[in-house]
Amino acid sequence: MSTTTNGDASASKPPTILQKIYAQRQKDVELAQATPGTRPDELDTYLAMGLAPPLIPLVPRLKRNPASSTSASSSLSLMAEIKRASPSKGDIALTVNPAQQALLYAKAGASVISVLTEPTWFKGTLLDLRLARQAVDVLPDRPALLRKEFVFSEYQIAEARLHGADTVLLIVAMLDQPTLARLYAYSCKLGMEPLVEVNNAAEMHRALELGAKVIGVNNRNLHDFSVDMGTTSSLVDMVREKDVVLCALSGISGPGDVNVYKEQGVNAVLVGEALMRAPDTSAFIKNLLAW
Numbered sequence: 001m002s003t004t005t006n007g008d009a010s011a012s013k014p015p016t017i018l019q020k021i022y023a024q025r026q027k028d029v030e031l032a033q034a035t036p037g038t039r040p041d042e043l044d045t046y047l048a049m050g051l052a053p054p055l056i057p058l059v060p061r062l063k064r065n066p067a068s069s070t071s072a073s074s075s076l077s078l079m080a081e082i083k084r085a086s087p088s089k090g091d092i093a094l095t096v097n098p099a100q101q102a103l104l105y106a107k108a109g110a111s112v113i114s115v116l117t118e119p120t121w122f123k124g125t126l127l128d129l130r131l132a133r134q135a136v137d138v139l140p141d142r143p144a145l146l147r148k149e150f151v152f153s154e155y156q157i158a159e160a161r162l163h164g165a166d167t168v169l170l171i172v173a174m175l176d177q178p179t180l181a182r183l184y185a186y187s188c189k190l191g192m193e194p195l196v197e198v199n200n201a202a203e204m205h206r207a208l209e210l211g212a213k214v215i216g217v218n219n220r221n222l223h224d225f226s227v228d229m230g231t232t233s234s235l236v237d238m239v240r241e242k243d244v245v246l247c248a249l250s251g252i253s254g255p256g257d258v259n260v261y262k263e264q265g266v267n268a269v270l271v272g273e274a275l276m277r278a279p280d281t282s283a284f285i286k287n288l289l290a291w
């Protein structure tokens with residue numbers, strides 16, 4: 001499996017959190033692949049049998065939100081995240097039920113529900129993803145489901161699809177360009193346009209070179225956890241006039257943050273912690289997006 005300039009731990013420096021998670025995830029995936037029942041060829045067979053649940057295309061769903069039908073001006077869409085814990089914040093909301101939370105997000109108008117499936121630092125599982133999907137499946141215009149994960153192999157993308165994801169996250173900082181291109185193509189082949197995550201201009205170039213249609217700028221640097229809300233703003237000009245849905249990720253806690261991005265032409269915001277902690281989820285969402 002390929003590592004990258006950024007993802008490669010050099011001998012002298014201690015590994016960054018991204019490198020630690022990547023290393024652990026490689027072991028986890030190796031174990032799953034060696035386990036009868038979840039071997040790669042078995043997942044391929046399930047996919048070939050058409051057993052993955054039907055999916056919806058990400059881009060049109062992301063462009064649709066409770067304000068998009070009425071307002072002439074551009075409106076922001078919400079990607080709402082299910083996140084029990086995180087390496088930077090520790091435990092966030094251990095008792096929130098993913099299926100109930102997904103329903104609340106969907107009914108409040110989220111276009112995408114992002115589910116963390118990383119078990120060690122984020123305390124998420126593939127079952128969270130599957131049950132979140134099942135909870136919203138009956139709704140007339142359900143949100144798309146995003147597998148929020150540290151993806152480095154086709155296997156994880158196949159798993160995502162079989163567990164009901166409509167899209168997966170690809171983190172540019174974690175992957176060299178050939179691997180990124182290969183995983184991007186595989187995800188598209190399964191019908192899932194990925195959310196491609198960048199954190200600076202060089203990574204944005206790589207995402208654009210790939211032809212990514214949905215790009216998320218993470219305001220949080222995954223190597224050192226520093227959060228700079230201006231990160232998204234600084235990259236907006238690189239996608240202006242382009243056929244790209246631009247999303248701001250991380251650190252968004254109130255309508256002030258959202259309004260700045262709206263004025264700058266950002267198309268969507270991804271919110272985790274603030275939503276998981278909100279005492280009244282739907283009231284919080286209405287206030288956040290001014291819906």
Ligand SMILES: O=P(O)(O)OC[C@@H](O)[C@@H](O)c1c[nH]c2ccccc12
Nearest residue numbers: 218249250251252270271272273274
């Ligand atoms: O909880 P926040 O600050 O609203 O952030 C959500 C989301 O952006 C964050 O969870 C995230 C962005 N990119 C990631 C990559 C892996 C894991 C997590 C993430």
